[in-house]
Each structure stands twice: as structure tokens, then as C-alpha cells.
Amino acid sequence: MVVADLVVVGSVALDSVTTPFGKVTEALGGSATYFAYAASFFTPVHVVAAVGEDFPREHLDLLSHRGVGIEALSVLAGKKTFRWTGEYGFDLNEARTLDTQLNAFAEFKPSLEARQRAAPFLFLANIDPDLQLDVRRQMANPLLTALDTMNFWIEGKRESLLRVLREVDVLIINDAEARMLAGEPNLVKAARAIIDLGPRVVVIKRGEYGSVLVSDGEFFFAPAYPLENVFDPTGAGDTFAGGFMGYLAQQGLTDRASVRRAMVFGAVMASFAVEDFSLERLKRLARREIEQRYAAFQRMVSVEQ
């Protein structure tokens, strides 16, 4: 075990979320937050992001106490924190965005310090692809860079997105967005088309159906952990990515077997995140529970037990 540094650039936000099971107002959220909190169970992780001066001190303390590096989490004077308001219907499969306020993110110009630039693992969470490329180019020579994106950037900043895709190793994306990016309804063909754009590995998230990894001539399927109670899917994808990248950075490896194990750790972390609002379940999570659920996963996919 090498335990390599991991850097994430993405949003740190205040989320207001309504699900059929309850609601929260201005709870801690954001792609970089979920990612880093999940990854912190595996490896040192550093957040590159901006918040406003209204960002509660307790949230910064929560991340620090968890060991998340917040040296590059800028608190911008005179600005407000990024806010997202959304709701889910009974099937919990897709969020309906009611409001987005970029605030501090609108003019964020990240500047990485030496330790972050030297990190071997980098995750470009779902933000403006120009910002993703800026961060990618500040890095010295990462061993593995992964990227997430969404329909908003695929449609609105396609050229920028294609530019940064040429410089990443792994694309982590949901199935509808994979189809949209490739302009191809068949998921296998879509994944192959994306590999032609740059990434050597495509990890497609399929919500309650789990995830599938596609690389040259190879597939790997990881189911979603079967849960009796899903409270709030917000952050599930970022938590998946945090478990995935956190495990790889912890191992300092990018070989095929490690990437497969990382998929399962991603699914494990996401399965906890959705059991409560915001980071509540992750805050109560013990390392032992991660190991238990990982072992349960193995039993659920293994033909010869």
C-alpha cells in the first residue's frame, strides 16, 4: 500500500433537497465535498474549490477533522457559497433541479500549491470543462486523471469538454450522458466512441442498476448494493467516484484488478451515502462497515462461492 495523494476540483455547496422521505435546507453538499469525504476513508485527499464567506465554519471543521486537505479551498470575501435546490420523485432516479446559484464559483480561478501539483491522482468533478482543463494543466504528471461531466457541459461547452477529455485517463459518467456525449443510443457503441475521444477507460454509472466499466475489449459490471431504504440519492455519483479514486490512490496502482476492486469500493461508498441526507450517513460510517459491505458485494457477484 503506497497511499498516494489525491486531488479533486469540483463544487462545495449548500444543497436544499426534497425527497419523498423528507427534506433538508442548505445542507453541506457539492461534488468535491462528497468525493473528498468518501475518498478520505482511503487516502489523503485535497479539495480545490471556492466557497463564499457565508460558508459555515462547522463544514470546514468537518472536512479537516476527517483529514481532507482544505488548503486550496478558497473562502472568497464578499461572495456567497454555491447553492443547489432540487427534488426527487418516488423512483428516486433523477433529480429535478429547481434552482442553481453559482455564486463563488462564477469567477473561480484555482491555483494549486506544490504538494497538490505533484499528486499522482486527480479527479476533475463535474464543473466547467475550462476549469477542469486549467487544473489538469497545473498538475505535474499525474499517474491517473478521471473526469465527470453532465448534460449541461456536453451541450453547452462541447469543444472545451472534448479538449479536456483528450488529457484524462478515465471518464466517469452516467448512462444518459454517455449516450448524449457519443450521440449513440447503444451503450456499448457509445463507450467505444468515447474511448476514441481520449479516455482509455469509461465507467458508466447506471443508478440503482450499478455501474459498468468499458475499456479496450473489456467489460466489468459492478451492481449497486441492494438497499431496503434509499433516502436521498444526491451525491451518490460523486461518492462512487470518491471510493473509486480513493482506493486507487491508497494502493498507488492503476492495473486492471485494482480498477475493478475500485469500482466495487465506489459502489460500497455510494450505497452508504444514499441512506441519509447530505453526508449524514458517511459521518457515522466506520471502516469496518466498508469492509463488510465489500465482502458482501463479492458474495453477490461470485458464481462459485
Place this chain on the structure above:
Amino acid sequence: MVVADLVVVGSVALDSVTTPFGKVTEALGGSATYFAYAASFFTPVHVVAAVGEDFPREHLDLLSHRGVGIEALSVLAGKKTFRWTGEYGFDLNEARTLDTQLNAFAEFKPSLEARQRAAPFLFLANIDPDLQLDVRRQMANPLLTALDTMNFWIEGKRESLLRVLREVDVLIINDAEARMLAGEPNLVKAARAIIDLGPRVVVIKRGEYGSVLVSDGEFFFAPAYPLENVFDPTGAGDTFAGGFMGYLAQQGLTDRASVRRAMVFGAVMASFAVEDFSLERLKRLARREIEQRYAAFQRMVSVEQ
């Protein structure tokens, strides 16, 4: 390998199907047909069904030459064969039924012969649950009985369905119908509720997302084989069941590992069925291709290869 007899009761039909990739008119179809053809790659299988005198001789010959027992496939004088007309949209996930003519099935009273009554494996394909129960009760003492059903019977003949469910070991059902049967949107809870109705194992089919087995305290996930070209999903579920039951009957076993392997053989058989209309792909299928795709499946779910 024991190679035990397998009996299926279900429809033998003439299907007219339109997909975005083409259409067929009055092609060989029906739940028992797909099931038996798939199972015939593994074990002796006998079809209990009725067709009209308009049923083409070539279809009977096709089944016979494949080794499918048609002694209990009644050709009813003065009747027409069951006909189904349906179409699929671009996502291929759900058929829209345009027309159903029960014809020969409307007053079908099956009568099993001695060899069929003694068979250790029985599949009650998707037909009237009263007919399913009738066949179940004609059987001597099957080692394993599995049943499929659909929304039409869940809503229209619930009491009959609950009666036959008490006498089966395995329910093979799609996810929407599992939720409907249990009256429970969460799939894990729905499966547990169904187990309380009688079956000790529930196999939930999730279309392009594969299938999941639920039994007391156990889950097993089998992905769908990733295909670049899906032509026609008609019969995929019955072909899955044919591979599943065919493998178990071939082995003469119902233990946990055999059931898991059977799920994968089910997925393998279904993956071939959808590559062309009607039984066209299965007619060109070689045993070697089944083994190859089974091996590929193993590689796609195994973390430690």
C-alpha cells in the same frame, strides 16, 4: 450430469413484431417456444401447449429436430393458433401490444402423459394461473418448479395467481411486475414480500440491466451481456428462463452454486435470442458459442481474474 426431463406449459404462437430495425409477420413465437428451444441445448424438454390447425408444419419440425418433445403440443381441429402483434420503440425496453388473439388457447385443457408427470423440472410460463395450477397438480413430485407471470394476471386473476405461487419454488418475473405483485416500490422489499407468498427464490429480470436473484438472506446479480446490436427483445425473458431451467435440469441439481450458474446460462441464452427476430439467432447457435459467452460473463463480473 444427470440430464433430467424438463416440462414447460405456455404459449406457442405466431408473432408479428415491429422494431426500429425491421419487422416480421406471423413468425414463430410464444413463451413455451422460446423457453423450450433454449432449454433444448441443455436437456430433454417437453412442451405442453395448443396450436390451431393453421400452425405451419415447418415449426413443428423445427422443434422436433431440435429434440423438443411435442407429444403434449395439441393441434386443435377447427381452431387457429394464438397470435400476438407488438412493437418496440428505440429504447427496446418495453413492448407495446397492438393485438392479442388467444384462439386455440382460449379453451385449452392440458393433459400430461406419464413421462411428463414424472419430470423433475417444471416451468409454468406466462399463461392463465388456473392453467398453471392445473399442470402443477398433474405433476407427480417435481424437484423444482418455476413460474413466470405478467401484469395482466397480477391484476386480473390475483387469487388464482396466489394459489399457484404457494406451490412453486422459483418465481421468474420482471422488475415492474415484482413491484406490482408485492405492492412495494423498493425491489428488495418486494422480493422479500414475494418470498412470503410461497417461492423460496425470486429471480427478477431487469431487461438490459440483467437479473438479480433474491432468496432468504442472499442476493446474486447477473448482468445482461453487453451487445452492440439488439434487434428484437421478444422472447428474451422466456429464453432466459429456458437457459436457467435447462441448465438446472441438465445438472439435476438445485443447490446454490448451480442456481447461480443457471442465472448466467439464462443471461447467455437471452443475449443470443435478441440478436435477431423470432428464433433466427437460436437456430444458428452452436454449443461452443454458449460456452464462449459463459466464459466471457465470468470475466465481466470477476474482480480477481
